[in-house]
Amino acid sequence: MAKVLIPTPLRQYVDKKDTVEAAGATVGEVLGALTTQYPDLRKNLYTDEGKLRSFVNVYVNDEDIRYMSKDATAVAAGDTVTIVPSIAGGL
């Protein structure tokens, strides 16, 4: 099982937990298991087309999955998966 750290505003969808354990050998599988267990979380992370929303970044331990194998990035038991927003702006 991997440990998934839940951002504060999303804890309302996971029984107010700050960390949830989910099974899976890849990031896609872990997030799939997580959003199957907590369906209300899904629309916050994925678009209607099933893609991760543009502002959602995922880290496995300290590694950004965009620079690894994205959804296929391997997750080992005991790894920490963190959901981090992508934020920018300007005038």
Place this chain on the structure above:
Amino acid sequence: MIKIEPDAWTVMVEHAKTAYPNECCGAMIGTIDGDEKLVKVSVPLENAFQGAQAARYELRPEDLLQADREARRQGMDLIGIFHSHPDCDAYFSETDLKNSCPWYSFVVLSIQGGQFHHANSFLPNADQTAADKESLEHPR
């Protein structure tokens, strides 16, 4: 509603004034009680936008990751993001909206002529198409 404690507010304003005429950015850490958010610590972060920063900012996700970890370590939560608008009003621009995230409060500080002028807070929606203004309370 979001309320910012004096020490956290001072850090935000000083970061914005130091970055002027460029935009600054940072994270706000604190507690949430129902609809009330209280910012206790502000964390200045580097504007990572590659290019002219007078009208753009970008947060490195790994910096936010560290801010989130620090919040958890202190038993608090990452509850918002702040950035500045140099010589411009504190509105939520189209660029802000298209690069926002609906999970957090976004406080915008207007810095005019190098001095703090006014600030507003916004709550963008998940589709990045609109942002509601949020009641903001900060020290004078």
